[in-house]
Amino acid sequence: MKDVAIEIKNMSKSFNIYADKANTLKERIIRLGKGKKEVHHVLNNINLTIKKGETVALIGVNGSGKSTLLKLITKIIYPNKGSIKVRGKTSSLLELGAGFHPDFSGRENIYFNASIFGLTKKEIYKRLDDIIAFSELGEYIDAPIRTYSSGMYMRLAFSVAINVDADTILIDEILAVGDQHFQEKCMNKMKELKEQGKTMVFVSHSKDAVEFLCDRAVWLHEGSIRMDGKTKEVLKEYTKVCG
Amino acid sequence: MNKFKEIYNYREFLKTSIRKEFRGKYKKSFLGVLWSFLNPLFQLLVYALVFPFILRNDIDNYTVFLIVALMPWTFFNMTVIQSAASVVTNGGIIKKVYFPREILPISTATSNLLNFLITGIIVIVALLVSGVGIGPSIVVLPIIVIMQYILLLGLSFIFSSITVYVRDVEYLLNVFMMLMFYMSPIVYSADMIPAKFLPIFKLNPMFHIIKYYRDILYYQQIPNMASVMLLFLACLLILVVGYLIFNRLEKRFAEEL
Structure with missing residues (x-):
């Protein structure tokens, strides 16, 4: 079993x-x-x-x-x-971007989103570079996500979800x-x-x-x-x- | 036991949601977190003008008398009102991802506790400036704060989960809290209550908690520790009952929201 x-x-x-x-x-x-x-x-x-x-x-x-x-x-x-x-541990990619807060930057939202998946601070730090690189957002990562296009938003959300080590x-x-x-x-x-x-x-x-x-x-x-x-x-x- | 471990595993989420509630609330305002000071300060100003000058009472240092009770009341009031909305407003993420739902009411109670501890600075300044000072009775204060936090955790569990099923709770609470305000010895002193009504007032846990704050900070007396412990146990009981209610109702949150 x-x-x-x-x-x-x-x-x-x-x-x-x-x-x-x-x-x-x-x-x-x-x-x-x-x-x-x-x-x-x-x-x-x-x-x-x-x-x-x-x-x-x-x-x-x-x-x-x-x-x-x-x-x-x-x-x-x-x-x-x-x-x-x-x-x-399970990670579900049912709907992307859970817990995103429009006023915070992409980087801050990585923390919010990854923490919803049950990651600790240390684990998030370890994956931060991978997530940002995967999202291909470049310098936009520090802009508030209300300024993102829907494609950018989804890319960021997917990058977090896929990098959660479940x-x-x-x-x-x-x-x-x-x-x-x-x-x-x-x-x-x-x-x-x-x-x-x-x-x-x-x-x-x-x-x-x-x-x-x-x-x-x-x-x-x-x-x-x-x-x-x-x-x-x-x-x-x-x-x-x-x- | 498993649940505790799980909440511990999600500690980062607990921390970020506390931070979000604490900071996010004022994020768009000009004065930011300063509002958590200004809000109770203005409220205090209003009461401190109305009661001594218009309603005329002869309590010494009325502002201090008031502040030591008003701050814990604000903590209570804000937590209860916000907790009713805490699960409902997070309906979006509840339907999308799994996480221990308990985190939502816990973070509401905890962010308000932090807020309360900050406003504690105002209380201490008021005590020192007015000449009332701080006595040795202050050593008992942490017990009272912890007791109030435990009570609020329990109430947050209850109201956050029930509101999902009956949305009226949120609005009923607004009315009910106004009643509770006058049922607690905040703007008046506990011994002003006519003896025949006292037993009714004593059913309200905040009646005792507010009284303890005032005994410790204003009168600088150590309250009867036996009754403090009894109330502490009652608050723990409310927490356990609240948790059990939440635990039963949370299973269908995603369907009800």
């Missing part, structure tokens, strides 16, 4: 959908007794074991539960049933970052991390990216695992069904 990075057992997740959510006391009292909520089952009875060093792609059409599964693995949300066990990296469809050149750089960096033996779970609609990076693919369909196997085979089936 030592070589298991992520272990999901009989896990289900549902959301309560309110037609119009009651956030205030007044609304809550008015709606008392009116059971207007609708339960939406996003994931049903998922069993998935990911070994250390594996690179797994999650594929599926929109709404199949891929992003929800990633959120559950990072503990942003919790399952209703079953269990999820994650060993080692055992497991979760990536959600964020490769639409920056220009062609930067995208290629990101892919190569991820390949490098894979070769270093990091565990990766990767959500993407880009078949090329999935084929380039992942050995194994899991196809989620309407909240259940439809197929789990070698990337090539799963992609072949997936293309047949979903085009």
